[in-house]
Amino acid sequence: MQALIDDIAATMAKAEKRGKVADYIPELGHVDPQQFAISLATVDGKVYSAGCATTPFSIQSISKVFTLTIALGQVGDSLWSKVGREPSGDPFNSIVQLEHESGKPRNPFINAGAIAVVDAIMMGHEPKETLGEILSFVRYIADDDSIYFDHAVAASEMAHRDRNASLAHFMKAFGHLRHDVDKVLGTYFHQCAIAMSCEQLAHAGLFLASDGINKPSGIRVLAPQRARRINSLMMMCGHYDASGEFAFRVGLPGKSGVGGGILAIAPGHGAIAVWSPGLDAYGNSLLGTQALEIFAQKTGWSVFGH
Numbered sequence: 001m002q003a004l005i006d007d008i009a010a011t012m013a014k015a016e017k018r019g020k021v022a023d024y025i026p027e028l029g030h031v032d033p034q035q036f037a038i039s040l041a042t043v044d045g046k047v048y049s050a051g052c053a054t055t056p057f058s059i060q061s062i063s064k065v066f067t068l069t070i071a072l073g074q075v076g077d078s079l080w081s082k083v084g085r086e087p088s089g090d091p092f093n094s095i096v097q098l099e100h101e102s103g104k105p106r107n108p109f110i111n112a113g114a115i116a117v118v119d120a121i122m123m124g125h126e127p128k129e130t131l132g133e134i135l136s137f138v139r140y141i142a143d144d145d146s147i148y149f150d151h152a153v154a155a156s157e158m159a160h161r162d163r164n165a166s167l168a169h170f171m172k173a174f175g176h177l178r179h180d181v182d183k184v185l186g187t188y189f190h191q192c193a194i195a196m197s198c199e200q201l202a203h204a205g206l207f208l209a210s211d212g213i214n215k216p217s218g219i220r221v222l223a224p225q226r227a228r229r230i231n232s233l234m235m236m237c238g239h240y241d242a243s244g245e246f247a248f249r250v251g252l253p254g255k256s257g258v259g260g261g262i263l264a265i266a267p268g269h270g271a272i273a274v275w276s277p278g279l280d281a282y283g284n285s286l287l288g289t290q291a292l293e294i295f296a297q298k299t300g301w302s303v304f305g306h
Contacts, residue, residue, distance in 0.1 A: 103174025
């Protein structure tokens with residue numbers, strides 16, 4: 001398996017087209033697009049890595065998987081009264097659908113849906129308390145207390161928040177947000193600014209590869225049915241309006257972030273994290289997607305069979 005991981009990294013190092021970094025968040029625009037990392041954490045406790053797999057990066061929307069997990073643990077299925085479970089077919093920051101559907105976001109992985117999830121887990125608390133809970137949870141499932149918030153990235157997002165603020169105010173107008181919009185947004189931007197390496201991210205995703213249990217540690221993170229539901233949402237909605245293309249090419253539940261990371265889950269096998277900052281036209285890592293496509297072809301781990 002290490003030979004395969006090394007081979008994928010070597011192939012990606014030679015790639016000429018590397019995509020475009022997310023410069024609409026200025027702090028992310030400074031990241032070197034030449035970087036590539038891949039890490040596989042298996043359910044039996046092994047880790048295989050290549051490239052800059054210990055370099056922290058801003059996980060951005062991948063964090064939505066973790067806040068969804070927290071929300072389902074806290075409020076259960078009542079969450080679905082605030083956010084839907086359908087693919088959007090629109091860009092991740094689209095406001096059009098919200099207007100058509102009375103302010104209820106299509107799914108938890110588009111920006112509006114993730115903002116609604118943050119509102120659900122705040123439960124009357126201040127942002128500082130909620131962020132402490134989110135960071136503690138991510139450190140717990142990754143078994144690594146060095147994971148941190150990149151405050152410079154969070155500040156950069158807050159300074160360019162107009163689009164997300166529009167989404168939040170729109171939902172508030174329809175009664176879908178309970179808390180103050182600025183407090184929800186501040187929490188959301190810091191959540192997206194969690195910095196992790198590929199190795200940490202692969203560890204953190206392991207519970208989704210084995211029905212809610214982090215097998216190496218024996219920790220049950222959530223119920224089997226909820227783990228399967230999160231995987232299904234990652235498959236249908238994890239790559240925004242390119243989710244169908246990712247399912248077609250890779251065949252694994254996955255969640256991307258505009259920081260260039262992707263977390264993919266191979267149920268029964270392990271979690272794979274890739275990172276390459278250059279994005280395609282849909283906001284997904286260009287080389288990360290290619291790497292996962294090669295990985296799925298070589299391992300036969302697609303959920304759709306060999």
